[in-house]
Amino acid sequence: GENVEQHPSTLSVQEGDSAVIKCTYSDSASNYFPWYKQELGKGPQLIIDIRSNVGEKKDQRIAVTLNKTAKHFSLHITETQPEDSAVYFCAASPRSFAAGNKLTFGGGTRVLVKP
Amino acid sequence: DGGITQSPKYLFRKEGQNVTLSCEQNLNHDAMYWYRQDPGQGLRLIYYSQIVNDFQKGDIAEGYSVSREKKESFPLTVTSAQKNPTAFYLCASSIQLGGYTFGSGTRLTVV
Numbered sequence: 001g002e003n004v005e006q007h008p009s010t011l012s013v014q015e016g017d018s019a020v021i022k023c024t025y026s027d028s029a030s031n032y033f034p035w036y037k038q039e040l041g042k043g044p045q046l047i048i049d050i051r052s053n054v055g056e057k058k059d060q061r062i063a064v065t066l067n068k069t070a071k072h073f074s075l076h077i078t079e080t081q082p083e084d085s086a087v088y089f090c091a092a093s094p095r096s097f098a099a100g101n102k103l104t105f106g107g108g109t110r111v112l113v114k115p
Numbered sequence: 116d117g118g119i120t121q122s123p124k125y126l127f128r129k130e131g132q133n134v135t136l137s138c139e140q141n142l143n144h145d146a147m148y149w150y151r152q153d154p155g156q157g158l159r160l161i162y163y164s165q166i167v168n169d170f171q172k173g174d175i176a177e178g179y180s181v182s183r184e185k186k187e188s189f190p191l192t193v194t195s196a197q198k199n200p201t202a203f204y205l206c207a208s209s210i211q212l213g214g215y216t217f218g219s220g221t222r223l224t225v226v
Binding site: 001004006009034036041042043044045046049089095096097100101102103104105106107108 | 121146148150155156157158159160163165173174205207209211212213214215217218219220
């Protein structure tokens with residue numbers, strides 16, 4: 001089955017700096033890579049996703065890059081703000097009608113933005 | 116407003132008891148999922164259902180059971196066979212190949 005590894009497990013940045021979280025996956029059939037943000041005591045919320053036919057996607061201060069050959073993808077947050085403090089999860093899925101829509105999650109990164 | 120509701124928010128279980136966690140969605144999503152989250156760890160898939168009256172085991176199904184009799188509902192029972200049930204349980208739903216919407220979770224503690 002799929003295995004997703006995520007690094008670092010904790011990340012402390014100064015407000016205004018950039019944060020980068022990296023994930024690797026094992027199943028070459030995976031074609032969908034979402035990122036979720038989880039605030040304390042709440043369920044994760046989707047913040048951005050990328051499909052395997054795209055190398056990069058950007059949404060305001062958040063961007064995701066994908067390297068299919070190396071089987072890794074990364075989340076970039078620019079101009080970090082205190083409200084970016086949360087736990088971030090990457091995930092991967094071999095999404096198709098045959099394989100279904102199961103997500104395998106990485107272990108999470110706790111991001112702390114210091115004012 | 117459409118959404119996914121998990122109840123209760125906190126649940127305490129005595130040793131040897133079965134408990135059932137509720138998950139209801141009004142998003143008209145076909146697929147529903149149960150994940151377990153342990154402190155400092157990622158989410159692990161317990162069970163999932165792609166359509167009513169059908170469900171499949173995930174990576175850590177032992178000690179858990181589910182049913183999917185209605186499209187809106189996907190309850191999870193934590194049985195006495197689950198040796199370490201203390202965790203945060205998350206339910207999610209999606210259209211067939213869509214992004215997940217998560218509930219707010221149920222924190223289960225064994226006392």
